[in-house]
Amino acid sequence: MADQILPTKDWPANAVPSDLIPPGRKRLGWAVMAAATLGLLATILVQILYKSEVDTIGFETWRPVVYAYVLWGVALGIGQVLTRGEDGQRALFLLPALLFTIAMVIFPTLFGFYIALTDWNLSSFSGRRFNGLDNFWQMLADPYYRNALFNMVLYVLAVLVEYVIAFGLALLLNAQIRARKFFRVVFLMPLMLSPVAVSWMVGKSLMEYRFGPAATLARHLGWENPAFFSDPIIARISIMVLDAWTFIPFMMIMLLAGLQAMSREILEAARVDGANAWQTFWQVTFPLMLPVSVTAVILRIIFKLKLADIIITVTSGGPGGATDSVSSFIYREYRDRSNVGYGTMLAMAYLVIIIVFVTWLLKFANRFVRNVN
Amino acid sequence: MRTGLYDKLVRAGATRRDILKGAASMAAIAAASGAGLGAFTRPASAASELRSKILQIPGVGKGQPTDADFQKVGELCLEATKANVKQGEFAGVELTFMGLNNQNLHNVLFRGFLKPWEAYTGAKISWIDLAQADYNARLQQSIATGTVDFDIIEMGAPFEGDVCGKGLTSEMPDWVKKQIDFDDLVNYLKPPVGTWDGKQYRVTIDGDTHNFNYRTDVFADADLAKQWKDGGGAGEWGVPKTWQQVQAVTKFLKGKKFKGQDVYGYLDAPKPWGGFGFYFLGSRATAYAKHPDDKAWLFDADTMKPRINNPAWVRAIQDVIDALPSEPADQINADPNTTGFQQFLAGTGSMIPWWGDIGSNVKTNDSSVIGDVTGFSILPGSDDVYNSKTGKWEKLASGPNYSPNCAYLGWGVYVMARVDKDEKKKKAAWSAAAHLGGKDLSIWTAMYPSGFQPYRNSHFDIPEWVAAGYDEAFITSYLKSEGDSYNHPNAAIEPRIPGIFQYYSAAEDILANTFAGKMKAQEGADAIAAAWEKLTDQIGREKQIKLYKASLGLA
Numbered sequence: 001m002a003d004q005i006l007p008t009k010d011w012p013a014n015a016v017p018s019d020l021i022p023p024g025r026k027r028l029g030w031a032v033m034a035a036a037t038l039g040l041l042a043t044i045l046v047q048i049l050y051k052s053e054v055d056t057i058g059f060e061t062w063r064p065v066v067y068a069y070v071l072w073g074v075a076l077g078i079g080q081v082l083t084r085g086e087d088g089q090r091a092l093f094l095l096p097a098l099l100f101t102i103a104m105v106i107f108p109t110l111f112g113f114y115i116a117l118t119d120w121n122l123s124s125f126s127g128r129r130f131n132g133l134d135n136f137w138q139m140l141a142d143p144y145y146r147n148a149l150f151n152m153v154l155y156v157l158a159v160l161v162e163y164v165i166a167f168g169l170a171l172l173l174n175a176q177i178r179a180r181k182f183f184r185v186v187f188l189m190p191l192m193l194s195p196v197a198v199s200w201m202v203g204k205s206l207m208e209y210r211f212g213p214a215a216t217l218a219r220h221l222g223w224e225n226p227a228f229f230s231d232p233i234i235a236r237i238s239i240m241v242l243d244a245w246t247f248i249p250f251m252m253i254m255l256l257a258g259l260q261a262m263s264r265e266i267l268e269a270a271r272v273d274g275a276n277a278w279q280t281f282w283q284v285t286f287p288l289m290l291p292v293s294v295t296a297v298i299l300r301i302i303f304k305l306k307l308a309d310i311i312i313t314v315t316s317g318g319p320g321g322a323t324d325s326v327s328s329f330i331y332r333e334y335r336d337r338s339n340v341g342y343g344t345m346l347a348m349a350y351l352v353i354i355i356v357f358v359t360w361l362l363k364f365a366n367r368f369v370r371n372v373n
Numbered sequence: 374m375r376t377g378l379y380d381k382l383v384r385a386g387a388t389r390r391d392i393l394k395g396a397a398s399m400a401a402i403a404a405a406s407g408a409g410l411g412a413f414t415r416p417a418s419a420a421s422e423l424r425s426k427i428l429q430i431p432g433v434g435k436g437q438p439t440d441a442d443f444q445k446v447g448e449l450c451l452e453a454t455k456a457n458v459k460q461g462e463f464a465g466v467e468l469t470f471m472g473l474n475n476q477n478l479h480n481v482l483f484r485g486f487l488k489p490w491e492a493y494t495g496a497k498i499s500w501i502d503l504a505q506a507d508y509n510a511r512l513q514q515s516i517a518t519g520t521v522d523f524d525i526i527e528m529g530a531p532f533e534g535d536v537c538g539k540g541l542t543s544e545m546p547d548w549v550k551k552q553i554d555f556d557d558l559v560n561y562l563k564p565p566v567g568t569w570d571g572k573q574y575r576v577t578i579d580g581d582t583h584n585f586n587y588r589t590d591v592f593a594d595a596d597l598a599k600q601w602k603d604g605g606g607a608g609e610w611g612v613p614k615t616w617q618q619v620q621a622v623t624k625f626l627k628g629k630k631f632k633g634q635d636v637y638g639y640l641d642a643p644k645p646w647g648g649f650g651f652y653f654l655g656s657r658a659t660a661y662a663k664h665p666d667d668k669a670w671l672f673d674a675d676t677m678k679p680r681i682n683n684p685a686w687v688r689a690i691q692d693v694i695d696a697l698p699s700e701p702a703d704q705i706n707a708d709p710n711t712t713g714f715q716q717f718l719a720g721t722g723s724m725i726p727w728w729g730d731i732g733s734n735v736k737t738n739d740s741s742v743i744g745d746v747t748g749f750s751i752l753p754g755s756d757d758v759y760n761s762k763t764g765k766w767e768k769l770a771s772g773p774n775y776s777p778n779c780a781y782l783g784w785g786v787y788v789m790a791r792v793d794k795d796e797k798k799k800k801a802a803w804s805a806a807a808h809l810g811g812k813d814l815s816i817w818t819a820m821y822p823s824g825f826q827p828y829r830n831s832h833f834d835i836p837e838w839v840a841a842g843y844d845e846a847f848i849t850s851y852l853k854s855e856g857d858s859y860n861h862p863n864a865a866i867e868p869r870i871p872g873i874f875q876y877y878s879a880a881e882d883i884l885a886n887t888f889a890g891k892m893k894a895q896e897g898a899d900a901i902a903a904a905w906e907k908l909t910d911q912i913g914r915e916k917q918i919k920l921y922k923a924s925l926g927l928a
Contacts, residue, residue: 123535123872125913144882210704210721227703232889247526316645319705320889335510336647336878338517 001244027083036075043068073099081284087279115343122338135345140166145319145346148329152235153324155307158240163293165244166251171281175253176257184256191249196248199313205216207238229315232322239323242310247303251296258292259285287372294365301361304356400595412637412888421450425840427808427817433842435693437739438821443485450814451489454804463801464495468631468792470805471511472527474502476714476730479527479784483809490808496801506647506709509874516541524792529564530575530782534871534920537569540701544789545573546695552807557829561859565923566610566782566869576810579783580828582844582858583656583752584851586731589632589725590746601625615773616660618754620692626723627699633874640722641693644708644799648877652780653709654884656690656726659865660755663776665769667761668925670776672892677918679905681880682898684766685759690887690894697888718743728780729819729826732851736843738822747847749854751777751861770893777858782867785830786810827855869924872912879904 043065050058061064077095080088119131139145173184190198207214207228218226229237266288270280286293308327311317317324317332330350333343416807427449430442454865473479480502487498501523503511512528514519516535528536536542550573558577567575572833591597598610606625613619623638630636646664662685663670672679680686697704713727718734718741725731727868735747754773757766786806792799808814818825819832820841827833833856838848858864880901887897909917 119911120910121875121908122513123870123875124911125916127517144886198496225702227706229706314704314884316708318644318885318889320886320891321648322889331880332645332882335507336645336881337875338510338513338872339875340517346892 005348011157017086021083026083029079029084029088032075032082033079036079040065040068040072069103112344112348115341116348118341120339120341120344122340128341131341135342136349138342139349144321144324144329145326147270148317148324148326151322152305152322152326154236155240155243155322156301156304157302158244159297160302162244162248163251163297166248166296167255167289167293169248169252170255170259172254187252188249190246191253193246195243195246195309196313198242199310202245203238203242203310203314229323230319230361232319235315235319235323239311239315242314243304243307247300250303251300254296254299255289255292258289262288290369294369298361298365300359302358326358377917381852391392396468398517400462414836421829422836423452424816424837425811427799427813428820428837430817433736437737440481440485443482444488446814446817447486447808448489449492450486450811450817451734453813454490454493454808457548457552457807458494458800458804458819460493463804466494466798466801467499468496468525468798468805469499469501469523470525470527470628470866471501471503471523473508473824475505476710476822478822482818482823483527486809486814487805487925490805494801494804496805504647505649509648509878512536513874521789521791524789524798526787526789527578527784528575528787529581529784530869531867531873533567533569533574533869534645534873536787537572537574537656538871538920541790542569542574543790543793543802543887545576545788546800546803549576549803549807553810553811554812554829557812557831559828559830559856559859561779561784561864561866564827567785574787575781575785576787577785578810578815579784579785579825580859581728581779581781581826582728582855583652583728583778583780584732584854584858584865585729585750585752586725586751587718587748588743589748591636591723592748594631595867597626597629597631597636600629612748612750613724613753614750615908616657616692616755618688619753620696622660622724623696623699625682634720635701637722639696639706639724640700640707640709640712640716641696641888642691642709642712643697643705643885644711645878645881645885646708648874648881649781649847650708651877651880651884652778653712653726654689654693654880655865656752656778657692658686659744659776659778660753660774661685661688661757661759662761663863663865664758664762664767665774665863667928668866669761669921671868672921673761674925674927675918677909677921679902679906680761682895682902683761685761687898688759690884690898693888693891694894703891714738714740726778729851729855730822730824732855733826734822736847737820738888745844745847749850751775751854751858774863775861776863777861779846779858779864779866782869784825787831827852866925868921870920872908875908875912876905878914879908 025265038325045291046055047058047062047065049055070370073095077092080091080095082088084091115128116135117130117132118128119134120128169187173180173187177183193201206212207227209215209227209230215226227234229235266284267280270284275283306327307325308331309327311325312331315323317328324348327350330343330346333339333346337343376578427446430445431438437747462571470480470483473482474481480500484498484500490496491498492821509532512526513533513535515523516539523539542809553576559580562577562580564573567573567577592610592612594610601610604625607618613622619639626636626638628635641657642650644650659670662680662683668674670680701707701716707716711729712722713731714734717725717727717731718720718738720742731747733748735741736744752775758774759765760767786809787855788799788802788806792802802831812829812831815825815829816832816837817823819827820838820843833852835845835849835852837854839845864870881899883904887894892900
């Protein structure tokens with residue numbers, strides 16, 4: 001309120017409340033920001049035209065655009081203080097994060113969408129050429145991409161099995177068993193290893209067809225040709241097992257934390273009421289653990305959607321794309337075929353799919369927890 | 374002149390005119406005998422003394438060489454550098470070298486070879502190591518984004534279109550040509566290989582061809598011979614000479630035992646390998662697809678229309694599909710590294726095509742169990758060959774059609790143009806490259822596990838290999854397979870066109886699906902052809918036609 005505000009002369013030079021800023025100063029602030037914004041946009045436009053060989057005026061490198069961006073940031077800060085006074089000063093603290101987010105998230109995303117609309121192959125003499133929605137139509141018709149998406153559905157469904165195992169292990173480690181600390185450390189060890197190391201140790205050595213101990217054991221058990229990665233179904237399951245072996249400890253530790261945070265009194269009350277262990281689990285423990293379970297499952301699904309390293313190391317997506325994840329497929333499109341335009345379209349489409357899917361998942365999970373509780 | 378000697382001279386790279394000219398015939402004979410007449414004015418005895426000395430490090434059959442051995446060899450081969458560079462001349466110069474670390478070879482050896490060079494010249498080298506499957510992507514990204522962050526690169530001739538064609542490499546100075554004895558290269562590695570627009574860019578450190586590696590004990594086994602005969606096998610039991618025989622032998626060996634172990638025939642490499650795996654289908658296809666009257670075999674030279682879906686290639690793809698059930702159960706997941714180093718050297722399988730690394734590893738690699746039972750020949754032929762011009766299969770009057778697959782044309786060391794503006798740095802980079810491509814050092818890399826195979830006329834001196842510890846019959850077989858492939862009149866030559874590895878990689882992925890039974894051979898081949906057509910349009914058809922013709926010598 002104006003009548004509660006101290007006289008202007010008692011305020012430091014820039015720390016003026018927003019509603020006491022003189023119009024002239026505001027206009028100057030807007031002018032500074034507008035000039036810097038126009039300068040930045042002009043620099044970008046000139047550089048794009050130059051690099052696209054539409055115009056001959058421009059810079060050899062993109063460095064001047066970076067300088068223009070930094071200047072724009074500074075002008076934005078000055079403009080905020082001039083136009084908003086005290087509020088503008090507070091906004092200055094957000095400015096580094098804003099500039100960083102624009103440079104590292106917003107710009108790459110927008111640039112990625114632009115690249116997805118180009119026919120860019122790294123060997124092409126003509127560089128990047130805009131080709132509209134060609135990549136999009138190609139993606140819709142691409143059976144290998146569809147196959148990778150289908151595999152992702154299976155991989156994501158495998159999380160439910162992982163959850164059951166993780167919950168079982170968490171209950172075990174929560175119980176008063178011998179050497180509990182030792183087992184906690186042992187069960188956590190796979191999480192400490194790099195998935196690539198796990199792929200080599202387990203996928204390429206332990207499960208190796210000729211000399212691997214797992215294959216030898218399988219032969220003793222009557223499986224004549226224990227080739228874990230040759231049959232499409234078995235190969236998929238083998239990849240799921242490798243991935244689960246690495247990440248089940250992650251879910252287990254979250255669930256264990258949830259179990260340990262649970263009130264002992266509730267469990268004791270259930271026992272006093274005559275509930276057996278089975279009833280206690282289903283009617284007390286499981287419902288109370290649902291929020292933690294949902295968090296663990298959703299986080300694990302998000303990790304799963306990025307699954308690539310194990311597949312690239314062990315099978316390269318084979319046999320015949322049977323184990324391909326979307327990430328490993330996109331990786332090959334970039335790495336082996338240098339097909340940046342189409343690869344980016346695949347990546348952007350996958351980003352959209354993930355955003356939609358995770359948003360739905362969160363809503364569904366919230367509703368589910370509410371209904372159960 | 375005896376025809377045998379004449380043939381030997383021609384194989385060693387001498388032309389008919391050389392032999393008929395008096396003075397030149399001396400050079401030809403010298404080349405064939407391995408003495409060479411390089412510009413290097415060292416007494417021959419000193420040269421051969423040095424070579425004998427380095428070839429005893431660590432000694433054939435005395436375990437795998439270590440970094441200390443690489444350094445010793447590098448130290449002993451420094452004389453050529455000292456003739457052109459003063460001690461400490463490159464003090465303060467820092468170079469970056471990008472190359473492979475595949476199989477713990479390539480860069481791993483270069484580091485050792487160049488340590489004494491660094492100590493002598495004062496230069497310092499930083500290393501960028503790449504896995505084979507990552508090589509193409511890393512290189513293409515550097516080129517496309519203008520972020521060439523290396524001064525020297527180990528690179529294969531197929532990439533010359535991408536790199537030299539874009540003006541990114543430094544032209545070889547004359548003193549380097551003299552230092553490395555450029556004229557000693559085998560003919561097929563001489564220009565235009567290593568050149569672009571008539572300028573020489575490459576220090577060759579390797580020659581490349583796929584030869585045929587087989588198990589002599591398997592094909593000399595009386596018990597298997599009897600079973601072959603009893604089973605109605607065609608002809609005598611022995612090393613297959615054609616792909617038709619390879620198929621028959623592979624199917625026959627399924628389920629058989631040899632020395633108490635499962636025995637397998639041919640080993641295919643269906644798993645993608647960063648584009649390099651396509652060469653292995655190529656080796657199955659060349660005898661079917663490369664007609665003696667037509668230099669082109671991958672594309673039509675006038676239109677760049679792919680030939681990958683013609684009956685010859687489809688037959689090769691079908692051969693793999695037919696053979697896989699007779700190969701080890703997990704073969705669908707084998708890439709060439711697996712077939713060469715984890716299977717064949719370890720005693721699994723009796724036939725594989727590979728670059729010469731198998732030959733230089735069977736006797737010297739610690740993991741090899743087949744040192745005394747390996748034989749070599751050029752790739753098998755075919756009873757008939759497809760004529761793309763007439764669209765018909767033909768039987769040649771001369772017998773089966775042979776066409777060695779000169780895949781990749783070997784590794785070379787290239788200096789990047791970014792050093793050109795600094796004379797001292799430029800000389801240092803070229804000196805390092807010349808050291809790695811030196812004549813004496815090269816005989817060591819040809820004999821020991823290095824990733825490289827013979828590429829000079831002087832590498833074909835059998836007594837020198839025998840003196841180093843190689844068995845004469847073994848090495849004669851090996852070198853003959855290499856030399857006969859290099860000099861074969863119907864060799865299938867690698868096309869040096871931009872983006873060639875994108876073509877290969879696109880094919881690999883589709884082939885992996887085809888071999889896994891997701892589509893028929895013809896469908897897979899058609900899908901590859903469609904992908905290749907798209908790629909050609911993306912890269913630029915007219916330019917590709919021009920460069921493809923040039924690579925075939927048709928321009």
